[in-house]
Amino acid sequence: MSATAKGASQRRPDLDTLYSVNADGSRNYLYPADVAGRWQVRQKYIWAVLIAIYAGLPWITIGGHPAIHIDLASRNAYLFGLTFTNQDFFLMFFVVTGIGFALFVTTALLGRIWCGFACPQTVFMEGVIRKVERWIEGPRTTRIRRDEGPWTFDKTWRKVAKNLAFLAIAYLVAHIFLSYFIPVRELLTVVRTHPDENMLAFGWTMFFTTIFFIDFAWFREQTCLIICPYGRLQSALIDQDTVIVGYDAERGEPRSKKKNDGGDCIDCYRCVAVCPTGIDIRNGLQMECIGCTRCIDACDDIMRKIGKPEGLVRYDSQRSFDGGERASLARPRVFLYAILGVIGLTVAGFSIADRDPFHANALRAQGIPYMLEGERIRNLYSIHLQNKTNEPITLEIMGDEAVAPGIEYLIPQPSVVLQALEDHEVPVFAYLNRDQFDGSFPLDLVVADPSTGEIQRLTVTFRGP
Amino acid sequence: MSEQGKVREHSFDGIQEFDNRLPNWWLWILYGSIVYSIGYWILFHTLEVVPHPTGRYEADMRAAEEAQLANLAAGGVTNESLAMMATMDDMIAEGREHFVTYCVVCHSDQGQGLVGPNLTDEYWIHGGSPMDIRQTIMDGVPSKGMAAWGGQLGPRRVDQAVAYLLTIRDTNVEGKPPEGELYVPAAAADDAVEEGTEAGPAEAGLADDGSAEEASAPNDAEA
Numbered sequence: 001m002s003a004t005a006k007g008a009s010q011r012r013p014d015l016d017t018l019y020s021v022n023a024d025g026s027r028n029y030l031y032p033a034d035v036a037g038r039w040q041v042r043q044k045y046i047w048a049v050l051i052a053i054y055a056g057l058p059w060i061t062i063g064g065h066p067a068i069h070i071d072l073a074s075r076n077a078y079l080f081g082l083t084f085t086n087q088d089f090f091l092m093f094f095v096v097t098g099i100g101f102a103l104f105v106t107t108a109l110l111g112r113i114w115c116g117f118a119c120p121q122t123v124f125m126e127g128v129i130r131k132v133e134r135w136i137e138g139p140r141t142t143r144i145r146r147d148e149g150p151w152t153f154d155k156t157w158r159k160v161a162k163n164l165a166f167l168a169i170a171y172l173v174a175h176i177f178l179s180y181f182i183p184v185r186e187l188l189t190v191v192r193t194h195p196d197e198n199m200l201a202f203g204w205t206m207f208f209t210t211i212f213f214i215d216f217a218w219f220r221e222q223t224c225l226i227i228c229p230y231g232r233l234q235s236a237l238i239d240q241d242t243v244i245v246g247y248d249a250e251r252g253e254p255r256s257k258k259k260n261d262g263g264d265c266i267d268c269y270r271c272v273a274v275c276p277t278g279i280d281i282r283n284g285l286q287m288e289c290i291g292c293t294r295c296i297d298a299c300d301d302i303m304r305k306i307g308k309p310e311g312l313v314r315y316d317s318q319r320s321f322d323g324g325e326r327a328s329l330a331r332p333r334v335f336l337y338a339i340l341g342v343i344g345l346t347v348a349g350f351s352i353a354d355r356d357p358f359h360a361n362a363l364r365a366q367g368i369p370y371m372l373e374g375e376r377i378r379n380l381y382s383i384h385l386q387n388k389t390n391e392p393i394t395l396e397i398m399g400d401e402a403v404a405p406g407i408e409y410l411i412p413q414p415s416v417v418l419q420a421l422e423d424h425e426v427p428v429f430a431y432l433n434r435d436q437f438d439g440s441f442p443l444d445l446v447v448a449d450p451s452t453g454e455i456q457r458l459t460v461t462f463r464g465p
Numbered sequence: 466m467s468e469q470g471k472v473r474e475h476s477f478d479g480i481q482e483f484d485n486r487l488p489n490w491w492l493w494i495l496y497g498s499i500v501y502s503i504g505y506w507i508l509f510h511t512l513e514v515v516p517h518p519t520g521r522y523e524a525d526m527r528a529a530e531e532a533q534l535a536n537l538a539a540g541g542v543t544n545e546s547l548a549m550m551a552t553m554d555d556m557i558a559e560g561r562e563h564f565v566t567y568c569v570v571c572h573s574d575q576g577q578g579l580v581g582p583n584l585t586d587e588y589w590i591h592g593g594s595p596m597d598i599r600q601t602i603m604d605g606v607p608s609k610g611m612a613a614w615g616g617q618l619g620p621r622r623v624d625q626a627v628a629y630l631l632t633i634r635d636t637n638v639e640g641k642p643p644e645g646e647l648y649v650p651a652a653a654a655d656d657a658v659e660e661g662t663e664a665g666p667a668e669a670g671l672a673d674d675g676s677a678e679e680a681s682a683p684n685d686a687e688a
Contacts, residue, residue, distance in 0.1 A: 017485055025489040219490075226488070366608040378580065380610045410580060412570050413612045424616060425607035429571075429580055 012272070012280065018288070019278035020221055029147075030221065032130065033140040033273040037297025046117055047127035054120070058179035064390060066183050076421060082352065085388055085421060087359055091351050098344030103230075104337040107237045109329060111244040112291035115231065121215070121223055122290060126276060128169060129216045136162045140273065166216045167209070174208035221277045225288050234287065240319040241331055245291050247271075247282045247313050250323055255282075264308050271295035271313055281313055358393060358418070359386040360447040362458035365427065369463045376431050377464040383426045383445060387418035394418075396448050397426055404443035404462065406436050430462055437464040537596070542624060547595035550624060551631035560629025563622050567614065576633050577640025580610060584630055585638040593634075593648025599627045 011028070013019040022028045060067040065078035075086040084091070106113060115122060137143045137158050146155050179187050182201055195202040215223055224231055238244065252265035265282065272280045274294040279286050281295045299313040320326050365380040372378075387393050395416050399409035410429035418424055428445055445458045473484050508515045516524060537543075550556045564576070571581035582590055590609075591601040602623050605613030614623055 016483060018488075021486070021488045023486060025486040025492065027488065027490070222488070222490070226491070365610065373580075382607050410570060412567070412610075413614075413617065417617060419616070422616065425605070425613065427605075427607055427610040427612050429610060 013275075013278055013283070014280075015283050015286065018225065020225065027222075028278070030276065030278045031140045031143050032276045032294070033270070033298075034134065035274040035294045035298045035301075037300055039293035039297050043117060043127070043293070047123045050118065050123050051127070055176050058176065058184040066179075068180050069183055070181050072181060074421070083388065083390055083421070085359075085386065087386065088355065088388075091348055094344045094348035094351065096344075098341055098346075098348050101337050101341030101344055104237055105334060105341055107234065108239070108242055108331070108334050108337055111238055111242050112231070112234060112289065115224065116245075116291035116293055119290075121228075122292065124169075124173060125216070125220060126292060129166065130276075132165050132169070133162060136165065163217055167213050170212035170216055171205075171209045173212050174205050177208055178205050221288075224290050225277060231287065231290070237333075237337075239331065239333060240322075240324075241317045241326070241329075243315050243317055244285050245281065245289060245293060245296060245313070246285060246316055246318065246321045248311070248316070248321055249282070249284075250321070252282065252312050264303070264312050266302070266306060268302055270298040270302055274298040285318065355388065356456065357387075357389050357452065357454055358395060358447070358449065358456075359388055359423075360384070360395075360456045360458055362428075362445050362460050364460065364463075370465070372434070372465065373431075375434050377434055377437055377462075379430045379460075379462050379464075381428045381430070381445065381460050383428060383447065383458065384423065385416060385418060385426060385447065386423035387421055390420045392417060392419050393449055394451065396450060397428065398446050398448075399428070399430065400444035400446050400457070404441060407432055407443055407462065432462065432464065434464070440464070540620065542596070542599065542620070544595045547599060547624060547627050548631065550628035551595075553628070556625050556628045557632055559622075560625035560627070563618065563626045564629050567618070568626070571610070573640060575638045575640070576630070577638040579641070582644045583638070583641040585633050585636045585640070586643045587635055587637075587647055587649070588643035588645045589648045590645030593646075593650075595627055595631060598630060599623060602626060 011019070011022075017023075020028050020030060057067050062081040063078075065081075065083075067080055069078040071077065077084040103114060133143075137146065146158070149155065175187065175191070178201065181204075182190065187201070190198045190201045191205075247265075252263045254262040255265040255267040256262035257266055271282065272278075272295075274297075275281070276292060276294065277288040277290055279288045281289070293315075295313050296315070300310040303310050303312055317326055361384045362381050363384070365382045370377055370379050383397060385395055395418065397411055397414055397416065399407060399411070401407070408431040410431065411426070413426050416424055416426055430443065440461050440463045442459050443462050445460060446455060447458065448455045471484050472481050475481070509517060564572075565574075568576075568581075571579055572584055573579040576584035578584065582588075587593075589597070591597060591606060601611065603613065603615035603620070605611045605615075607613065614626075618626070
């Protein structure tokens with residue numbers, strides 16, 4: 001049994017095995033057929049917009065930095081004019097949970113709409129790579145026939161041309177990806193210099209070019225089927241009322257080649273031929289389905305031709321396919337995901353809006369907790385200051401006399417200039433006469449930015465014998 | 466082949482599994498990882514041909530220190546240039562101004578020491594060569610209360626302050642008792658010339674946390 005198309009024509013997708021893997025573990029390559037229809041048109045526009053955003057965003061500068069710039073070397077991130085330092089990293093928890101649960105809500109309502117319409121894997125694979133493959137190698141049957149045949153000149157040049165095209169696309173996509181980490185104008189200079197001069201950047205672009213090329217040219221649907229964790233979560237996220245791509249078995253069965261005998265499904269196999277992950281949608285919802293809608297358009301086309309109503313394969317809930325009423329959108333899981341998502345995004349939003357322009361943290365200096373200097377007790381603190389803005393700021397440091405009267409402060413650097421994102425440590429000495437000391441007590445150090453009036457109080461403990 | 470699509474006998478809470486074969490690419494990644502791990506083990510741990518992450522980290526740190534020193538040298542600042550500045554009246558005058566503005570809080574009006582150590586004796590906690598003093602002022606010793614002035618004043622003013630300090634040292638103003646190690650300029654000058662500038666300040670920098678602390682701790686306890 002051949003691993004390629006001959007096998008494919010004998011073997012049919014089932015629920016018990018992965019169609020893209022043969023019984024001996026070898027790969028069963030898929031040859032999705034061409035399909036046209038309203039969903040394909042919609043996807044074309046959506047994907048064009050998404051690719052434009054992906055490629056265009058690095059060129060947009062907000063507040064002196066790219067709209068999205070994750071600077072790994074300095075561990076700072078610039079997002080749409082906001083600056084985040086590594087100390088803001090905890091915010092990622094709320095951002096990620098917020099976005100994650102937003103995706104969960106979408107999944108509970110509309111199934112794998114993300115996979116079919118917005119995932120970069122699908123956008124590039126279906127929107128670009130397969131189009132190029134179709135253009136160079138021809139339609140499904142031609143591709144199958146050529147792959148089964150011997151290595152002729154025609155086959156060789158087409159394979160070489162196709163893979164070179166994939167490599168070029170991978171190279172481009174990898175550089176766009178890297179430009180979210182290295183500002184695009186810098187990257188363009190890097191590209192024009194000798195690799196020796198920017199080994200790290202060069203290494204990463206080559207790494208991602210290789211990864212993307214392997215994905216485009218060979219790995220393809222295996223990414224979605226075996227590697228992607230989101231796909232594996234589906235069965236836990238959706239329910240009977242989730243809108244999915246499905247087959248109306250009530251209407252379709254029993255399948256019959258004869259036009260007016262049995263159900264509407266004429267077993268033409270079009271829905272299977274167009275599937276990019278190699279499933280038969282008539283077997284019901286499966287882990288492999290990325291909700292790409294190709295089978296919907298393929299079946300609608302056939303239904304129109306045989307004069308039957310469209311929608312034998314369509315977007316609908318499992319409950320509807322089973323003959324039940326379409327339930328309301330108000331289901332416990334939708335509310336649960338939505339609430340969790342809103343909590344995450346709200347906390348993230350408030351924390352981002354409420355971020356301090358500078359970070360101040362006071363610690364007792366390492367070593368001896370206090371020192372006796374004649375009749376006086378001395379404590380030494382160290383204030384760590386970090387400017388979290390893109391502008392230089394001047395910070396003033398003082399002790400709050402009201403909180404701990406009798407304390408005498410000695411501050412070598414009462415005023416500190418911090419450049420953008422710079423950090424600095426400032427020592428503060430506090431003195432108290434020994435006869436005034438009866439047990440440890442708290443005192444407040446104050447860090448103020450006079451230009452904005454922003455004040456941070458840092459409470460430390462004064463210790464003595 | 467016959468195993469494909471066949472359900473295995475065991476059942477966990479009614480959940481059963483197929484006995485389908487893993488994709489070959491998946492298996493090759495597994496075998497590849499096993500081979501790689503053997504090579505990794507031999508290269509990194511048995512033969513130690515390739516440096517460990519810790520070894521690499523240390524090498525990076527050494528490289529960074531050297532780069533820092535090269536930077537200093539590129540700025541033209543050396544023990545000799547600082548000593549020369551200490552003979553120029555305008556530099557000393559400006560240095561004194563910075564001293565009065567920023568340093569007297571801790572080191573007192575004549576440098577005889579207050580909370581900070583006496584700068585007029587022959588003992589230095591963090592090294593007494595002009596470059597050592599410069600580094601102490603530039604980077605500070607935050608854990609002991611010495612602030613880093615490099616960013617606030619800039620190298621020019623720090624150099625002027627060093628120049629001023631070089632004129633008041635060994636004047637032995639009555640003040641805080643000596644702390645740190647005895648520094649004899651001539652010997653250190655020889656060191657700097659013969660061993661080059663590479664080893665000197667780097668070692669002094671490393672000593673900051675170790676020997677310097679030990680040296681000052683007994684004094685603190687006595688005081």
